[in-house]
Amino acid sequence: MLSVSQLVTTAGQVPDFDLKPGCCLAVTGPSGTGKSLMLRAIADLDPAQGQISLDGRPCESFAAPDWRRDIRYLAAEAAFWEPTLGAHFSVPPTADDLAAVGLRPDRLDAPILQLSSGERQRGALLRAMEDAPRVLLLDEPTSSLDAASTALVEALLKAFLSSGGAIVLVTHDEDQAERLRTSRLRLHR
């Protein structure tokens, strides 16, 4: 489904990989080895050399919004530009959607600045999963979460994989990498 070949970011060369539907590539490695730059390059947010394709179709042949609709990037610190979480969705998430990540319905209408970092992180993940993307590029998606919320998010990600989605997961949590991954990539200095 997602194929990455000869990718070079400003941090260096990324090993080639192919990701099939239902598969999760866990990317680990010391700080500063280019994990985030790799995700940003795949999302076509930063210039990079190399070939990236989806279902055999090269990234360059997609209009940028179409590529980023299919290949959804969630930054380690997600940006918000509307006053409330709910305003970031084209269709507001249902109570069940919110419960899947442990968010109370009233969090949708609270000012962004009144959300905890964990609530913002879970809200940003729900937003990234809106409209059924094909691939999720996740940069430390549970870094602000307690164990219970992390378990909810991991269950949601497993359901996404079961439905045929694919994930590139950057994480410093080796146990999480082992729980979710179908393959591993370790970046070195």
Ligand SMILES: Nc1ncnc2c1ncn2[C@@H]1O[C@H](COP(=O)(O)OP(=O)(O)OP(=O)(O)O)[C@@H](O)[C@H]1O
């Ligand atoms: N836009 C940029 N231009 C040039 N260098 C950058 C840019 N963004 C990050 N870097 C540098 O590239 C290197 C890799 O950064 P990156 O954020 O990808 O690391 P990382 O592996 O994700 O680290 P961490 O685990 O701390 O999040 C770092 O040395 C960083 O300072």
